[in-house]
Amino acid sequence: MTPKRWLTYYQAERIKKVGFIAFMLVLLVINCFPIFWMVFSSLKNNNDILSGNVGFSRVQKDVYSFFTDKNGIYVFSIDGSISKYNPNDKKLLAHVTVKGQDVNYAKDSHYFYLANSNTGIAKIDRNSLKVVLQTPAPVKGYDTNKFGNVSVEASDNNLYYSVEMAGIRNIYVYDKDALKLKRIIQLPINEDSMIRSFSLKAGQLYIGTDTALLQFDLAKDKIVRKVDLGKDFYPSGIEKVVSIEGTKLQLLTQYSLFVIDLSVQKISQKLNFGMNRFDDGFIKDGNLWIANPDGITIVDIKTQKILSQQGGLIRELKDGVKIDPQAGYTSHEVSSVALYGNELLLGASYGRVSFLRIGDKAPYYDFQLPKGYRLVKWSNYSDLWKNIDFGLYLRNSIIISGFTMLFAMILATFAAYALVRYNFKGNREFGIAILSTQMIPQIMYLIPLFIMFKWVTDVTGIQIKGTFTGLVFIYTAFFVPFSIWILRSFFATIPVELEESARIDGCNGFQVFWKVSLPLAIPGIIATGIYVFLSAWDELMFAWVLTNGQTMTIPIGIRLFVGNFQNRYDLMMAAATVATVPVLVLFFLLQKHIVKGLTAGAVKG
């Protein structure tokens, strides 16, 4: 009597099979996950990584400014999108997004000009909101995350563009019709100073740099005035020139209102708002209306006094957009304000737009801009070369690993062949010596070699530390014993009969090796060579101590992404991916040979 089964044989087999597949899949997923996570993180925004967002977050849609005409209300947001709404029924008429960061806008009678620091300038038709022309950014070769604000202004014929970045002292002038770079104005400012932002008023371009105000006359096409204002001129990014009365110039910068007396070249008055705004507000009845996070601030231009600060003008949003608690926002913050007829337009963070009658305490209508795109930062892969000199480290790694592979293979091939084929005196001892080198901790060599190199330099003046030669020499010496060990098994598989017949044909010992054995061992040599290359690519300890800034390899250089000066996990993961890919490709090309060589060595002992 067989015991009664609670499952039939076939059911049990099936469950086993499914379980087997499931178990293997789970193992595979777990094993590949860290690599996936490396690549995934390399495409993320660093702020997302640092705030613990798992997926790609959407870009913020904070309202930058408004523009209105009889056809519609245009809302500009900081992610580079323009939305056109019907002023009557507040329906979305058209929408355009130009992906990029640090966006700024200029307008003329037919077009909008959307400028940012990575994708350049886009000319957008006002009616259809279609991109008519696009031109790449003039400033290249910098890590895009380090750019600050972009300034752009349109005159009758030209478009003026600059970007806030240490070392950039140029204003780029574009032809407005063709979006062609016409000329570059280099500003006469200090090396360490930079352009913060500029503004156009009455044919004059007022440029705020770190410590000075410059006036550029468009008609005369030159700088007509330079006013050194010193450290008090902060924040110096000019948003708007409010008024010019004789020698009294009134400037609105990022969160201050300055009155500058041009005759004595001094700041005569400064009013701080202490808030972050994007827009330049508007002037109504001699008063300046600008946004504050809660609502609107009204300033009397004549007396420079705050007349009123209206708060609570934005209604709490119940649905439409999910507010991220980790981003630090508790509610929508007003970022821009505009006048539309007798109504106020309030733009706030997360793409919130409210309509309000002047004098009212609450908006009568709100809507939400379309959602932002998900930010997949492919630019990390171009930024990583600009943030640190990663190209140099990659080149150094390739040179050092390549030469190590070459030299180690030459030495090891000869030695391995001799070990396999010749029963010379000391063969056994040599074999043991080779094996025992693997047993010695590498730091045991590193300490004496480091001190020895230093001593040699002190005595003879020959620099070894910090050169390719020194490192290649050491690596070669270290990887030769292991290579010999693997290559031995390859040579052992070559039949002796072939060599015998070559000898009978009159070849001498070297010719037998060169013409018979070596060609047959080539696949094995290549596989071993790749393994040596990978090992040298992976070496950290010697490179750490024996390289300098010019000969650093990837493992040493990659550490600069996260540390004292910056915390760029995104770039670090991108660099790690770049460091892994060549290894991956090499390995998969020669996977069979490498595995064969290693297993042959290990299984036979």
Place this chain on the structure above:
Amino acid sequence: MATIEQRPRNYYYKKYRIAYAFIAPTLIGMIIMHFIPILQGIYMSFLSLNNYTLSQYLGAPMVWFQNYYDVLLNPSSPIRIGLLQSVRNTIIYTVLVTTGQIGLGMIVALMLNLEFPGRSFVRTLFLFSWIVPTYVTGILWGFMWQQSIGIINIILVDWLHLLPTKPFWLVGPNTIWAIIVPTIWRYWPMSMIMLLAGLQNISAELYDAVKIDGANRWTAFWKITWPLLRPVWMIQVLFGMIYNVYSFNIVIMMFGNGAGFPGEWGDLMMTNIFRNSFMRWDFGVGAATSVILLMFMIMAVNIWFRFYKKAEESV
């Protein structure tokens, strides 16, 4: 087979001059880069070789066994406490990593030894983690172990709710796990490939024989597979022992990209020696510690070799 039996030795030619020419460059290189430095290293372990005496090279003041005394016996020496911690960590680390990588390698090798469609593809996927450079492994896992933003804590706490609060992995006693797991992850495919090669050499007839005797898979594994694979996994034990005792890259890169201290529960022998030598600039102590480490390794390999010989005789 016949020809090999007739020719018991693998070596064929008897004119040695060319053989000496072939090994000469390697031999010279080994003398310069292995033999001389080791002798110097042993000598340096008796010197007071620090930042001030560095330029005197081998003429630095001789202190005889002072470095060894500081490292091993001196109760007031901070180096000794640090070293004892790192020895404890290295032992735990080596035992667990070696066991883990051979165990996991064995399980997957047994699975991959079965016939199923897409087997070589799956095998390639399993090799993925082995290809990642070790410094990348260190950086990557250091990034994943982060307390608040690390994906491991997000998965364990936020998604699966396995733990009530997010633990610190890179600080305190958890550190030992934070260095063990990535090392197993990086090295287990190597064991798997070796064991798989060994498994494929075992003939299926043996399994058929025990099946007739009524043994299930479990007993078949312990009676046939495991003993027959003994040479393979014993070599893996040796490799694991040497690699893991001398493990450096993964651990050093995980803590502040090499700038940080791995902590009481993460410091290994190699990171300890490296820190003493190249961050505290006390090369005498570093050399003395590496000599001690080498002595222990020689002892351990000798013990291993006895077991291996016994195993070879019994097969």
